[in-house]
Amino acid sequence: MKQKLINFFEATGLTWFVPIIRLVTGEEPKEQCTEIFKMLGYPAIALALFFMTWGYLSTKIKTSVGALPSPTYVWSQGEAMWATHNSETVRKSEAGELEKVRIKFNTLVTERRTLEENGKATEPVDKKLDKLLSETKEKAELYTPLVEKYATIKEKAEKEKAEEITAIREKFTKAGKFDLDDSGKPKIDVDGNPQLAEEALDEINYKQNFRVAVYEGNLVRVYKSIQGSYRSLINKVEKIEKYTQIARELASVSPSTGHDKKVASNNRKRQAFEKQIAKPNDYQGNGSIVDYIKLSIITVVFGFFLAAFVAIPLGIVCGLSPAIMTALNPLIQTFRPVSPLAWVLITIQVIDGIFVGDNALQGDILKNTFLHSGITVALCSLWATLSNTALGVSSVDQDHLNVAQVLKLNWFDRIFKIIIPSAIPYIFTGLRITLGVGWMVLIVSEMMATSRGLGWFIDQEYQNNKVESLANIMVCIFIIGIIGAILDRIMFTLQKLVSFSDEVSA
Amino acid sequence: MSKEEYILELNNVTRSFGEREEEVCVLENIDLKIKKGEFVAIVGFSGTGKSTLINLMGGLLPPSTGEVLCREKPVLGPSPDRGVIFQNYSLLPWLSVAGNVGLAVNQIYKDKSKKERKEIIEKYVDMVALSPAIDKKPKELSGGMRQRVSVARALSMDPEILLMDEPLSALDALTRSVLQDQILDIWKKTGKTIVLITNDVDEGLYMADRIIPLKIGPNATLGPSFKIDMARPRDRKNMNNDDKFKKLRAEVIKFLNNEKAKEKAANTSSESYPLPDIEPVTV
Numbered sequence: 001m002k003q004k005l006i007n008f009f010e011a012t013g014l015t016w017f018v019p020i021i022r023l024v025t026g027e028e029p030k031e032q033c034t035e036i037f038k039m040l041g042y043p044a045i046a047l048a049l050f051f052m053t054w055g056y057l058s059t060k061i062k063t064s065v066g067a068l069p070s071p072t073y074v075w076s077q078g079e080a081m082w083a084t085h086n087s088e089t090v091r092k093s094e095a096g097e098l099e100k101v102r103i104k105f106n107t108l109v110t111e112r113r114t115l116e117e118n119g120k121a122t123e124p125v126d127k128k129l130d131k132l133l134s135e136t137k138e139k140a141e142l143y144t145p146l147v148e149k150y151a152t153i154k155e156k157a158e159k160e161k162a163e164e165i166t167a168i169r170e171k172f173t174k175a176g177k178f179d180l181d182d183s184g185k186p187k188i189d190v191d192g193n194p195q196l197a198e199e200a201l202d203e204i205n206y207k208q209n210f211r212v213a214v215y216e217g218n219l220v221r222v223y224k225s226i227q228g229s230y231r232s233l234i235n236k237v238e239k240i241e242k243y244t245q246i247a248r249e250l251a252s253v254s255p256s257t258g259h260d261k262k263v264a265s266n267n268r269k270r271q272a273f274e275k276q277i278a279k280p281n282d283y284q285g286n287g288s289i290v291d292y293i294k295l296s297i298i299t300v301v302f303g304f305f306l307a308a309f310v311a312i313p314l315g316i317v318c319g320l321s322p323a324i325m326t327a328l329n330p331l332i333q334t335f336r337p338v339s340p341l342a343w344v345l346i347t348i349q350v351i352d353g354i355f356v357g358d359n360a361l362q363g364d365i366l367k368n369t370f371l372h373s374g375i376t377v378a379l380c381s382l383w384a385t386l387s388n389t390a391l392g393v394s395s396v397d398q399d400h401l402n403v404a405q406v407l408k409l410n411w412f413d414r415i416f417k418i419i420i421p422s423a424i425p426y427i428f429t430g431l432r433i434t435l436g437v438g439w440m441v442l443i444v445s446e447m448m449a450t451s452r453g454l455g456w457f458i459d460q461e462y463q464n465n466k467v468e469s470l471a472n473i474m475v476c477i478f479i480i481g482i483i484g485a486i487l488d489r490i491m492f493t494l495q496k497l498v499s500f501s502d503e504v505s506a
Numbered sequence: 507m508s509k510e511e512y513i514l515e516l517n518n519v520t521r522s523f524g525e526r527e528e529e530v531c532v533l534e535n536i537d538l539k540i541k542k543g544e545f546v547a548i549v550g551f552s553g554t555g556k557s558t559l560i561n562l563m564g565g566l567l568p569p570s571t572g573e574v575l576c577r578e579k580p581v582l583g584p585s586p587d588r589g590v591i592f593q594n595y596s597l598l599p600w601l602s603v604a605g606n607v608g609l610a611v612n613q614i615y616k617d618k619s620k621k622e623r624k625e626i627i628e629k630y631v632d633m634v635a636l637s638p639a640i641d642k643k644p645k646e647l648s649g650g651m652r653q654r655v656s657v658a659r660a661l662s663m664d665p666e667i668l669l670m671d672e673p674l675s676a677l678d679a680l681t682r683s684v685l686q687d688q689i690l691d692i693w694k695k696t697g698k699t700i701v702l703i704t705n706d707v708d709e710g711l712y713m714a715d716r717i718i719p720l721k722i723g724p725n726a727t728l729g730p731s732f733k734i735d736m737a738r739p740r741d742r743k744n745m746n747n748d749d750k751f752k753k754l755r756a757e758v759i760k761f762l763n764n765e766k767a768k769e770k771a772a773n774t775s776s777e778s779y780p781l782p783d784i785e786p787v788t789v
Contacts (some may be wrong), residue, residue: 500599
């Protein structure tokens with residue numbers, strides 16, 4: 001067990017876990033502690049220094065939208081993003097519930113229509129509808145306490161924040177830190193109060209920027225809007241019930257002048273509402289950071305496989321035939337250094353030309369914009385795999401070729417049993433670079449292609465032009481970095497598994 | 507088969523590399539006749555073209571002039587009749603022991619069923635005593651074990667001639683002697699013809715029927731053939747006290763040393779440059 005764990009961490013390159021395991025199993029504690037200190041302590045020191053420098057700089061550097069976000073502020077924005085993700089999840093499940101209720105109503109109403117048209121009794125359906133209506137009414141009212149509960153939390157948090165800001169204001173007022181005019185008197189601000197000095201305003205702004213009770217605040221909005229939707233649904237059903245009732249009354253009285261007209265008009269109104277509840281409500285989520293991350297990862301994986309699919313066969317062909325290599329080399333050398341910004345524009349035009357108008361891709365993931373960014377990733381990242389594969393194939397050990405010759409392997413076996421297997425370590429080295437480049441290229445191509453991944457989100461935030469957005473961008477930078485590192489670890493592990501020697505550069 | 511029929515013949519073979527002015531003749535006027543079932547050792551200094559000689563016999567290289575005959579037919583390329591065992595084992599690192607041997611078995615016994623082929627693989631792996639390691643990859647094996655896999659692979663093709671290119675030179679002395687005995691054992695059991703290239707005179711004398719020194723190149727050619735008519739199995743421990751053995755060894759080593767001395771003399775006479783009259787500059 002212990003050795004297995006150690007082997008696993010060594011294979012994945014997470015070697016800093018090894019001394020911890022050894023320590024836990026009581027193997028030479030002193031040595032392991034030194035080792036842990038080296039492997040965890042040094043990085044911890046570097047991280048601490050990094051955050052200290054960042055924290056210091058954030059008080060000094062002014063950006064065009066305000067002070068540079070501090071580490072704590074960026075962290076709080078990260079939490080806010082997570083809170084938004086959670087409240088969006090709630091919104092999604094509530095919207096799903098609502099849709100189910102609508103479908104139930106619709107089924108019953110349609111059923112009743114059919115029964116009526118066939119001249120059959122409708123009482124059972126009427127009863128069911130009544131029951132469902134009263135249940136739904138109860139359900140809609142259940143949101144009121146929820147809204148109140150979360151609104152109270154939100155208000156309390158906001159109040160605390162306001163108090164803290166007031167405290168800061170008072171602190172500076174007491175200290176007499178005002179913005180003075182030429183005559184030495186404090187300037188007067190728009191509210192008619194003496195204006196505080198800049199450092200005070202900075203501190204107040206800093207405090208002001210922190211968002212509080214984000215999740216609760218979002219929930220208030222979510223529940224209010226869901227409650228509204230329930231009420232509007234109930235309203236429509238009640239209208240249908242009303243017109244159904246009228247229709248029945250009209251049917252029971254003896255026909256008089258204008259009777260037919262009345263029946264027809266009543267029926268039209270009833271049908272209008274029936275149509276309204278028959279219409280499905282597409283859930284239009286706002287998306288959250290988790291959705292962006294998901295799409296980005298799916299896109300990069302798609303681009304990566306596309307690149308591998310093109311580059312590996314082409315690389316093998318180039319490696320096998322010096323003539324083809326010579327022929328393709330100028331093209332490879334020309335296209336390799338081209339920036340993703342240039343590729344993405346061409347990709348957008350080409351894809352939008354192919355999937356145009358009604359043919360435009362409308363899938364959950366498979367959209368035109370997805371192809372724009374995915375193909376750009378592939379175009380920019382395939383070169384590493386291509387040249388590595390070609391190199392691996394062309395530099396097969398002469399000994400291995402001798403073996404093939406002595407065994408008189410045919411062309412097919414020689415390629416598939418000797419040449420390609422021996423090139424596999426090279427191919428995986430190329431693939432690792434490809435994935436790294438692809439992830440880097442992805443962000444910019446998503447920005448340009450407006451594919452709703454991390455790159456798009458960063459761009460949206462940038463357009464917002466607020467300190468808050470700047471902090472959100474910083475959160476994304478960390479997310480991008482961490483995911484990139486994880487992807488590289490995965491490729492590193494694969495590379496290690498397929499290599500014939502134990503040496504793989506970390 | 508009459509005594510005069512040779513399984514492998516090299517007639518006036520010359521092999522050179524490079525083109526025109528840069529052409530270097532590595533082997534010249536090689537004449538060698540090997541009988542069926544014979545164990546011939548060719549001994550020489552490194553860099554004298556021993557591997558080229560094996561490659562010529564194996565058909566991996568064509569001769570520049572002259573002819574290589576196998577059972578009186580010209581050798582045009584490699585063939586499963588002539589199994590080659592390379593100095594650096596040449597195992598495929600991504601295949602297990604069974605996979606490496608299987609590569610040869612699958613190639614030779616194409617018409618046999620999977621099960622039969624598996625049995626053949628197991629038989630040859632067992633012959634080199636590697637059954638416990640049959641599923642291991644080459645990097646998990648020691649040098650001696652790797653070379654045994656290489657031997658098993660060559661044997662599994664059931665060749666008539668085994669061409670061994672310094673098979674044991676990368677191994678430590680103990681492993682070496684164990685493998686020497688194993689090879690001799692296999693030779694005795696299978697009756698194959700073996701050509702062993704080595705840089706170790708004692709190894710050649712201990713194992714072979716005949717030992718032929720290779721002169722120093724370029725333009726290397728074979729020296730006289732020394733017949734080793736000592737009874738088998740030979741006793742490794744008492745070899746050094748055997749007069750016949752001592753005499754043979756002295757002869758072969760004397761021949762090789764003379765060659766070395768000749769080469770030195772040739773080099774000093776033709777390639778002695780006057781040293782330039784310069785002194786280091788101090789800054």
